[in-house]
């Protein structure tokens with residue numbers, strides 16, 4: 001399938017996002033395959049690109065106007081093309097106990113002796129990667145769902161960033177990356193671990209493979225990304241703010257991608273710090289995304305649902321609004337999230353953890369904000385909602401979901417009473 005690209009800029013920024021579609025004929029839901037970092041952290045232009053033809057617009061409003069005028073993408077058509085509840089959906093449950101039991105049985109991470117064996121295996125393959133990496137490794141950081149504790153038996157991703165001092169700067173890193181990645185891939189294929197590694201098509205910045213774990217019972221999706229380190233383990237406020245400033249001024253998508261790798265440890269830390277029940281809620285919301293939306297069709301093949309990172313952040317925010325309860329009802333938590341998604345055009349979420357209201361870069365970004373606005377707690381230049389052009393569809397499916405037996409007629413209870421005004 002040929003991808004439709006109508007400007008040079010769009011080509012630069014969107015070509016990775018559509019990668020799965022250009023290499024396979026079958027439509028793939030973005031929630032069915034592990035998302036690439038490009039789609040999660042860089043693809044800012046998606047919110048203003050058309051779901052049908054991928055044309056770029058200056059604003060979300062003009063994009064929506066075009067969709068209606070030129071593609072007759074009306075409210076009823078939108079509703080029809082967005083909703084796709086899977087049979088036996090959790091939304092049909094009638095009691096909170098049924099939902100809790102489902103989450104405990106089906107959406108839990110690997111547990112028991114297998115989880116210990118799994119951790120050992122993952123550490124082993126990471127040492128192998130480090131050993132076969134063609135450059136000296138200064139530090140190695142791990143991320144994504146397995147590390148954050150938001151994975152399930154079926155969905156488990158591991159991101160590995162390898163910082164090397166062999167790169168002189170970001171430019172040099174960008175230039176050398178393809179060779180370094182290919183080299184690592186070849187070495188791994190020749191190693192004694194080769195039969196446990198199923199290589200996938202590599203991206204410009206990463207080596208990707210499925211690792212067959214303990215007794216071949218399950219596998220993990222690995223993303224290996226070599227990079228030039230810009231922040232270090234304990235950067236000063238001054239260093240961080242100048243990093244943000246440079247990132248803000250940078251318009252080279254490849255470099256932005258490399259910049260954000262230095263933020264990975266902080267992104268992981270943010271989610272990892274949450275309680276077990278919040279992680280269960282995150283898994284549940286991700287599951288809802290996978291089982292409630294219609295697959296994109298040929299006509300709306302450029303539709304992009306929100307990224308998993310955006311979903312994680314929104315979940316954490318809702319839990320914080322409720323006063324960070326240690327134990328809580330998943331039905332109440334999920335209901336609060338769906339109610340917030342319905343009001344997506346009012347969402348404005350900011351955490352002053354890595355930057356403050358006085359940070360110049362932050363102030364500039366805030367002035368240009370679009371809604372929904374969820375600022376990456378580790379990166380004030382990035383509204384994580386901008387990599388989706390389907391928030392209206394998310395709101396529609398959320399509204400429909402709230403009418404299902406699981407939520408229908410369920411009143412807000414303590415500490416979720418704030419949702420009464422929503």
Ligand SMILES: [Zn+2]
Nearest residue numbers: 029030031305
């Ligand atoms: Zn999708």
Ligand SMILES: [Zn+2]
Nearest residue numbers: 050052053054
């Ligand atoms: Zn269009």
Ligand SMILES: [Zn+2]
Nearest residue numbers: 118213214220
């Ligand atoms: Zn494993």
